[in-house]
Amino acid sequence: MNLTHAANLTLIDWLIMLVYFAFVLGIGFALKRYMRTSNDFFLAGRSIPAWVCGLAFISANLGAQEVIGMGASGAKYGIITSHFYWIGAVPAMCFVGIFMMPFYYGSKARSVPEYLRMRFDEKTRALNAVSFAVMTVFSSGISMYAMALLIQTLGLFHGIIPDQYIFHLSIVLSALIVLGYIFLGGLTSAIYNEVLQFFLIVAGFAPLVWIGLRNVGGWDGIKHTLPVSMTHSWRGMAHASTNSLGVEWVGLAMGLGFVLSFGYWCTDFLVIQRAMVADSEVSARRVPLIAAIPKMFFPFLVILPGLIAVSVTSNMAGAGSGAGNQTSMTRPAGSAPVPLDEAHPHGIIPEKIDPISGHAVLSTDGTPVYNYDLAIPVMLLHYFPTGILGLGLTALLASFMSGMAGNVTAFNTVWTYDIYQAYINKKGTDAHYLWMGRMATIGGIVLSIGAAYAATSFNNIMDALQLIFSMVNAPLFATFLLGMFWKRTTGHGAFAGLVSGTGAALLHHGLSLPADATPGIHGAWIHLVHTYPSDMAQNFWTAIFAFTVNMVVTAVVSMATEARPESELVGLVYSLTPKPVETHLEWWQKPATLAIAVLVMLVALNLVFA
Amino acid sequence: MGLDIRIPLGMIFLIIGGIMSAFGFYSRHSSLYDRSLGVNLNMTWGLIMFVFGLVMYVVGKRQKWQDDPVTPRPWERTGSKHGH
Numbered sequence: 127m128n129l130t131h132a133a134n135l136t137l138i139d140w141l142i143m144l145v146y147f148a149f150v151l152g153i154g155f156a157l158k159r160y161m162r163t164s165n166d167f168f169l170a171g172r173s174i175p176a177w178v179c180g181l182a183f184i185s186a187n188l189g190a191q192e193v194i195g196m197g198a199s200g201a202k203y204g205i206i207t208s209h210f211y212w213i214g215a216v217p218a219m220c221f222v223g224i225f226m227m228p229f230y231y232g233s234k235a236r237s238v239p240e241y242l243r244m245r246f247d248e249k250t251r252a253l254n255a256v257s258f259a260v261m262t263v264f265s266s267g268i269s270m271y272a273m274a275l276l277i278q279t280l281g282l283f284h285g286i287i288p289d290q291y292i293f294h295l296s297i298v299l300s301a302l303i304v305l306g307y308i309f310l311g312g313l314t315s316a317i318y319n320e321v322l323q324f325f326l327i328v329a330g331f332a333p334l335v336w337i338g339l340r341n342v343g344g345w346d347g348i349k350h351t352l353p354v355s356m357t358h359s360w361r362g363m364a365h366a367s368t369n370s371l372g373v374e375w376v377g378l379a380m381g382l383g384f385v386l387s388f389g390y391w392c393t394d395f396l397v398i399q400r401a402m403v404a405d406s407e408v409s410a411r412r413v414p415l416i417a418a419i420p421k422m423f424f425p426f427l428v429i430l431p432g433l434i435a436v437s438v439t440s441n442m443a444g445a446g447s448g449a450g451n452q453t454s455m456t457r458p459a460g461s462a463p464v465p466l467d468e469a470h471p472h473g474i475i476p477e478k479i480d481p482i483s484g485h486a487v488l489s490t491d492g493t494p495v496y497n498y499d500l501a502i503p504v505m506l507l508h509y510f511p512t513g514i515l516g517l518g519l520t521a522l523l524a525s526f527m528s529g530m531a532g533n534v535t536a537f538n539t540v541w542t543y544d545i546y547q548a549y550i551n552k553k554g555t556d557a558h559y560l561w562m563g564r565m566a567t568i569g570g571i572v573l574s575i576g577a578a579y580a581a582t583s584f585n586n587i588m589d590a591l592q593l594i595f596s597m598v599n600a601p602l603f604a605t606f607l608l609g610m611f612w613k614r615t616t617g618h619g620a621f622a623g624l625v626s627g628t629g630a631a632l633l634h635h636g637l638s639l640p641a642d643a644t645p646g647i648h649g650a651w652i653h654l655v656h657t658y659p660s661d662m663a664q665n666f667w668t669a670i671f672a673f674t675v676n677m678v679v680t681a682v683v684s685m686a687t688e689a690r691p692e693s694e695l696v697g698l699v700y701s702l703t704p705k706p707v708e709t710h711l712e713w714w715q716k717p718a719t720l721a722i723a724v725l726v727m728l729v730a731l732n733l734v735f736a
Numbered sequence: 737m738g739l740d741i742r743i744p745l746g747m748i749f750l751i752i753g754g755i756m757s758a759f760g761f762y763s764r765h766s767s768l769y770d771r772s773l774g775v776n777l778n779m780t781w782g783l784i785m786f787v788f789g790l791v792m793y794v795v796g797k798r799q800k801w802q803d804d805p806v807t808p809r810p811w812e813r814t815g816s817k818h819g820h
Contacts, residue, residue, distance in 0.1 A: 138759050142752050149748045156739050325745060329788075333781045336771050373809055511768040513759045513778040517752060650817050 139485055139516030146326065146520045150307055152528070152532050153318050155455045157311030164559040165314035168539045169236060169403050171658075174314070176409035177323055180416030183318035183400040184424075188327065189529015191268045192430055193522065194276070197502035200425075200432025201475055204356025204482055205735055206371055209430075210427035213357070213383035216418045216728045218391035220721040222401075223414035228706050229610055230402055233697050237402075238395040239544040246608045247617030250566025253624055257539055257546035257598050258395060263463045263570060265396075266533035267577020273300055273526035274578065280503055283663060284398040300523075304530050307537070309564055313403060320400075322422075323524035329501075331427040337509045338434035350411045351437045352417040360736045372641075372660025377647035379665025385673040389599035396536040407706060411717040422731060432501040462707070474494045474504055484492065530574065538566035591646075593635070593665070593724070600669035601627020601676035608680050611697045619684030627676030634671045640664045746793025749785045756782025 161167050174182075183346035199207040235241035239258065243251035277283065283292045307315045341349055355369060371378070391397060391414070391606045403411035434558040478487040478497040487495045506518040542563045547554065554562070605624055608615040636652035640661040645651060649664060658664040694701050708716050750775075760779025769776050 138755065142755060145748065145751050146757070150743055152741075153744055156744070160739075222781070318739070318744070320750075321741050322745055322748060325749070329781075329785055333777055337775060337777065340775075341773060347783060509772055511771050511777065513756050513768075514772075515762070519758065530818075 134512070135519075136512045137516070138513050139519065141514035142513075143520050143523070145305060146524065150303060150319055151310075154307035154310035154315045154323070155317050157318070158233055161205050161310075161312055161315065164542070164556050164563060166314070167560050167563050168542065170312070170314040170317060172403050173405050173657065174317060174403050176404050176412040177416055178317065179400050179404045179409070181324045181420070182317040182320040183397055183413055183417035184421050185324040185327075186316075186400055186532030187529075188324070188408050188424075188525050189265070189532070191503060192424075193327075194272055194499050195527045196425075196428040197432040197499035197505075199433075200429035201372055201436045201473075201498045201501040204358075204370060204430075205425070205429065206356070206359050207429045208359055208735065209371075209382060211303075211421055211440050212424050213379065214387045215421055216392060216724060217383065217674065219421065220522045220724055221388065222392040222398070222719055223411050223418075225700070226606070226610060227411040227414070228407060228703065229400060229698060229700075230398055231407045232506075232706075234704070235402075236543050237539055238393060238398055239540055241698075242605075242609075242620070243544075243548075245695070246615075248618055250605075250621045251544060251548070252622065254602070255540050256716045257628075259540050259613060259649045261598050262396065262533040262537040262540070263573040264396055264641075266530045266537070266570070266574040266579075267579075268301055269526050269529040269533070270297055270574055270583050271578035271581040273523065273530075276503060276522070276526075279500065280507070285698055297575060298528065300527065301571050304534060305567060308534055308567050313399070313539070316531045317400065317403070318532060323528040326517075326524045327521045328420075328427065328625065330518045330524075331431065334505055335426060335430050335434070335508060336519060338431060338438075338505060341509070342434055343438040348433055348437045350440065352433065356433065356436075358736060360730065369580050369610065370657070371510070371662050371677060373663045373666060377663055377666045377670070381671040382630045382671050385669040386475070386605060386666065388607075389601075389603035389669070389673070390569045393602045394545070394599060395540060399536055399539065408708075408711070408717065410444075410697055411706070412649040412650065412720060415717060422724070422728060428502070431505045432498070434473075435475055435501045435505050435508075437470060438473045450487055473623065474508055475629040476500055476504060498531040534567060534570045537570040538563050541566040541570070546602060575608040594649075594678050594704045597631045597668075597672075598630055600672040602629055604673050604680060605675035608677065609699070609734070610686070612684075613635055613695055614684055614689050615680060616684045616687045616689055619682075622683040623680030626679040627672045630675035631668050631672035634668045635664070638664055640669070676727040740796040740799050742785045743748075744797030746789045746791070746796055749789025750793060751789075753782045753785030753787075753789055757786055758782075 149362070162173075165171060196207060196210065199210075230238070230241060232242055233244055234245055237250045237255075239255035242254050242510050274293045278292045278295040280291075281289075281292075283295065287295060307319060311318070337347065339347075342351065345357075363369055363373075363378065366375050373381070381504055401410045404410040404413050473500055475496045478495040479485070489495050501582060503522065505577075506515060506522070510518050542559055545564055546566070547559060551558070551562075601624055604627065605620050608623075609620060633652070635649050637650065637655040638658060639645060639650035639656075640648060640663070642650065643661065645654060648661065658667065692702055713719055755776045760782050764776055764779060779789050
């Protein structure tokens, strides 16, 4: 355990956290009486306004992977990490809102797998439902694991309960809270809590960034302190060897910007579910577009703290031992800051401590290894006095819980509608499915706990998640793209494509390896054929391979099999569906206008930080 | 759905903002704030959160539809365009 960074919490911090937990559960209780039917529980009665769905849409995605992983990447790689938000999310969010939402919402499908059954056939739905259910359980478990590990590392309960029980208690507590509010209030409760979490995350991290920037001399100060490659998002992208991600622009644009990002934002039921419950089709189309606006600016809340953490040098306030004196708090005007000469400055990032031996972890050449995952938590402890520290920790815990809850609600819906109702009990009453949804919530949480303990064997949260996404999500987008926009695509084609796409992902992962990794979980478990400069490059290319194989196989098999009559595909395929009626909307109310505004902002942001 | 999210959202910001600003006022001369470069983050940020909470709460209370126990589904609403 790393108690050198132990949080020194006072009553006021605990009080703030307690208020949050009381509200989280209180919302569940307040909504319980509205859960009359399975439709209320799983689809929030399709009555939620667009802005609420929009905030839930990004909040559900704002789990452990985002806050801890992005802060860590920011500290390690720099502002280049914002590609995960900019080209890695926003274009896909615009696409799903404008082009795909009419089919998801208009077809009245209750889940993404159910859309696949309507468009293709039963086996395609089954494959998607099962793989998705497994993935949500893993994601939720990883969130839970990351949260427990963080609570243990920060020593939140240190001195209150024996140290060896902290990890287990954190798992149980987080599981019970998430279970409580979903069990009571279903998806509505999860969505409402996600909105609460969104505002708390902003409220907790915005002052952190503000005070941090003040300390390091603003963005200009960071630019002076850090290497050029860390403060520009597009510099050196021509070759894999000249940027910190180890990816060239083709791999970035195709792998992340197209395959992975569209595969996630356009097909993942976890996020799509938030848009499907909007109160009208126009609202549903606006949901991802509304979500894209805060999403674009989230790098400033989650990546920037990582950059600030590595920019803080020992002559600044609070760095090293406690508080500094007044004169060194802000950089004196006119004095040239000294750039760090190391390639990877570490600022206040702590060294990695072996949790068992308690000694610092050393790399093979004897240099210390830094624990970048602690970038944001360390920033909170560094700058926040007691009081607002409670708020900062609440924001952190909120992000973990929203990630977990998002997965659990997606799991209980897919389990109940696409697995239980489809294959186990077709003739149950609505009350029975409502009951099953609640049972599935318990089951999902129990499985997540299992996954959380399984995750203890993975060292890097991001690696594990990316691996799962590459295998399951990457080929998926090809299926939806062909299914929605090419009426000739058949069920056999889609199924064969999905299976071979996932197979291709596995094969590619089994034959390639990132540089400086050993064969095994990181790849090359079949045979080492190709080495990539970084694990990200490997992930991106795995996704590109999976997508391409799926596309080709689906097209070939579709041509060889019999297509469904066109009359059955109305409302499911682009060319056979009437365009959404927008005549009652002014030009500025149309989803397309919002999408264009979002894309213009995106280009502007990229130019500013190019 | 029957509960307007702005009401609990407003309430939690009122309470947390209130706690923070009261504590910030009480501890305004403390050396606690050396850590945050001399800025009393509890008081300033607490007040901002309090005001935000107040606005959300008032706006949420002004919406009348939250008292309606049964919100009609989109396909149950006959001929009416959506809106709350």
